[in-house]
Every structure is written in structure tokens, then in C-alpha cells.
Amino acid sequence: MQTASANIGERLCNKSIRDISWLLNIPRSTVSGVITKWKQLGTTAIEPRSGKPYKMTELGQRMLKHTVRRSCQLSAESIAKALQTLCGLQISTTTVRRELYGMGVHG
Structure with missing residues (x-):
């Protein structure tokens, strides 16, 4: 962004695009x-990119980690059901697996 602000600053000083370049x-x-x-x-700020926002909130991630630590033998399906009852998150088993993999929990 430093270059962008310098770019705009030079433009305000009536410099040509070729000179700024x-x-x-x-x-x-x-x-x-x-x-x-x-x-x-x-502004020259970068706007958020398009796409679907994450389903898992920070609270959901903490609850997921807590659930897995408490009983590590649960299946992804049972973890998804537990999260639905605990904090009202409607997430799929694939999302549970993906989040656990991201946290470093495998198997």
C-alpha cells in the first residue's frame, strides 16, 4: 500500500503516469x-473478496476443539450433532473433518 499512496501523492503533484511509473x-x-x-x-484499500463466508465461527471452533479433547473417539457425524445441540451450528460432517484437519487433529 505504500506504493499506492506514493502513486496517488505523485499524481496530486501533477506528475504524469509515465513519470510516476x-x-x-x-x-x-x-x-x-x-x-x-x-x-x-x-481509496486504494483492498476490498473483501467474493465467496461464501466461513460456517465455523470462533466460538464453534473452540467448542469443536473442546468436544474432541473431551472424548476423542467420537465420529465426525456425532461431533456435528453435538455442536448442533451445544451452540446451534448446522454444519456437515465434511466441515467438521476439514476444521479438525486444520487444527492438526487427524484420524
Whole structure:
């Protein structure tokens, strides 16, 4: 972002896109894109990407970890049902497996 702010700063000083590109050693298309984004949105901040948000909240992850530590012989299906009764999360067994794998719990 430091480059983007320098890019905008140079533009406000009436420098051309070619001069800014040469000064900052970045492509002209990048300079042009940053200036266009700044003009349209008023900022050069990165917006959140599209896609479905995570189903598991931080509370759900803590409950999942607690459930697995308490009884490690449970199946993914029974863990999903336990999470549904404990904190009201409607998650699938695949999500449970994926989250456990991400936490480093295998098998």
C-alpha cells in the first residue's frame, strides 16, 4: 500500500503516469489502475473478496476443539450433532473433518 499512496501523492503533484511509473519503478498499467480506483472509490484499500463466508465461527471452533479433547473417539457425524445441540451450528460432517484437519487433529 505504500506504493499506492506514493502513486496517488505523485499524481496530486501533477506528475504524469509515465513519470510516476519511472520514479516508482512499477508498470504504467499498475499506476493507471491505482489512480482509476482512487478516483472511483476514494481509496486504494483492498476490498473483501467474493465467496461464501466461513460456517465455523470462533466460538464453534473452540467448542469443536473442546468436544474432541473431551472424548476423542467420537465420529465426525456425532461431533456435528453435538455442536448442533451445544451452540446451534448446522454444519456437515465434511466441515467438521476439514476444521479438525486444520487444527492438526487427524484420524
